[in-house]
Every structure is written in C-alpha cells, then in structure tokens.
Amino acid sequence: MKFLIFVIFAYLNIVNSQHIFEHPCKERPILQNFDIQKYVAHTWYELMRFDATFEKHCDCGQATYTLNSDNSVEVKNCCKRFGEGHCSLGKAALGEPDQVPLEGKFIVSFGQPATEPNYKVLSTDYENYSIVYNCKNLPENKSLEFFWLLSSKPQLDDSVKSTVDNLIKEYFETDKLYTVNQTEEFCAPRDY
Numbered sequence: 369m370k371f372l373i374f375v376i377f378a379y380l381n382i383v384n385s386q387h388i389f390e391h392p393c394k395e396r397p398i399l400q401n402f403d404i405q406k407y408v409a410h411t412w413y414e415l416m417r418f419d420a421t422f423e424k425h426c427d428c429g430q431a432t433y434t435l436n437s438d439n440s441v442e443v444k445n446c447c448k449r450f451g452e453g454h455c456s457l458g459k460a461a462l463g464e465p466d467q468v469p470l471e472g473k474f475i476v477s478f479g480q481p482a483t484e485p486n487y488k489v490l491s492t493d494y495e496n497y498s499i500v501y502n503c504k505n506l507p508e509n510k511s512l513e514f515f516w517l518l519s520s521k522p523q524l525d526d527s528v529k530s531t532v533d534n535l536i537k538e539y540f541e542t543d544k545l546y547t548v549n550q551t552e553e554f555c556a557p558r559d560y
C-alpha cells in the first residue's frame with residue numbers, strides 16, 4: 369500500500385510539473401528552408417522554457433550540436449543543478465531529411481528512441497536566437513507543451529529582442545515560462 373501511494377504520488381508529481389494546457393495544441397509554423405549547417409555552428413544557451421520534469425532546477429543551460437556527415441546530430445545538453453554541472457548526451461535526426469525545402473524539425477532522443485519530430489524550430493536567425501517548441505495533444509482537449517528560447521550568447525542580443533518578444537507573445541503563453549538564470553555570477557565556471 370505504501371508503495372502504491374508512493375507510485376501515485378510520483379506520477380502526480382511528474383504530470384504536475386509538465387506543462388499541460390486546457391486546450392488542444394495551437395497551430396504554429398515550422399521554419400522553412402532550414403539550414404542545418406548554420407544552425408549547429410555554435411553553442412546555444414537556454415534562456416527560457418516551459419519547465420519540464422527532466423529539466424527541473426536546471427539553470428545555466430547550454431546545448432552543443434555536432435553535425436555528422438550523414439546529417440545526424442550529436443546533442444550535448446548541459447546545465448547546473450544546485451551548483452553542479454550535469455550533461456546529457458543525445459542524438460538528433462532531421463524530421464524529414466529528404467524534404468525540399470527542408471523544415472526545421474528534429475527527432476531528438478535521449479536514451480529512449482523517439483519516432484516523431486519533437487523539436488520544432490518556430491523561428492531562428494541562426495546567429496542570435498532560436499525559438500523551439502513541441503506540442504502533443506492529450507485526451508479531453510488538453511495538450512502537453514514544450515518550449516525553449518535559445519540564444520547564441522547568455523543574454524539575448526538587443527538587435528533581436530523585440531522580434532523575439534513579439535514571436536513569443538504571439539504563439540505561447542508567456543506567464544507559464546521559466547526564465548533560466550544565465551548570469552555569470554551564478555553560472556561561472558561553466559566547466560561542463
């Protein structure tokens with residue numbers, strides 16, 4: 369009995385800390401004419417997200433993508449939890465590699481292989497920012513959403529701030545977003 373209660377509690381915890389919305393997934397664009405080479409050319413810092421279970425208490429997050437010759441990508445996601453660095457290694461494959469023009473979507477897997485695109489680029493200028501999302505419809509008109517705002521620097525470049533703000537406001541519920549701490553005083557040394 370004790371065990372069952374624990375399992376139910378753990379399950380509720382997992383469900384509660386995912387971002388479940390009381391509406392089906394919204395229609396959102398996926399970036400067209402995706403240039404994978406430019407996209408993986410530098411490290412991306414995580415500035416905002418819907419706080420998913422697997423990223424709980426993760427600050428100072430950064431993602432490094434390494435392109436293989438077959439267009440698959442090695443993914444290294446690192447962050448600090450309570451001052452200690454943690455990294456996860458994963459793989460990404462283009463959602464539809466033969467598509468012309470190419471859409472900005474990946475199937476990213478960490479351990480368990482994923483089968484459907486779960487990393488969709490809404491918009492990126494390749495140099496400064498990338499807005500990434502995923503959404504899954506659930507029963508009863510609900511949906512589970514993921515969102516990441518990535519930046520090539522720990523702070524967003526002023527030249528793109530208003531573009532990024534407007535896109536986020538147009539497509540996402542901003543009051544649910546978690547702002548990742550990327551300050552140097554908090555994150556240094558970034559010894560991942």
Ligand SMILES: *[C@@H]1O[C@H](CO)[C@@H](O)[C@H](O)[C@H]1NC(C)=O
Pocket residue numbers: 493495496525527528
């Ligand atoms: C992105 O940032 C760079 C500086 O890092 C700047 O020169 C460039 O104009 C910015 N891109 C856009 C689209 O504003």
Ligand SMILES: *[C@@H]1O[C@H](CO)[C@@H](O)[C@H](O)[C@H]1NC(C)=O
Pocket residue numbers: 508509
């Ligand atoms: C889901 O939404 C549709 C359209 O608004 C509505 O007709 C339907 O009854 C809803 N279903 C549930 C289970 O709430």
Ligand SMILES: *[C@@H]1O[C@H](CO)[C@@H](O)[C@H](O)[C@H]1NC(C)=O
Pocket residue numbers: 547548549550551553554
């Ligand atoms: C980041 O962490 C520092 C040090 O704990 C704190 O002073 C600062 O307010 C935090 N900033 C954000 C944006 O969370």
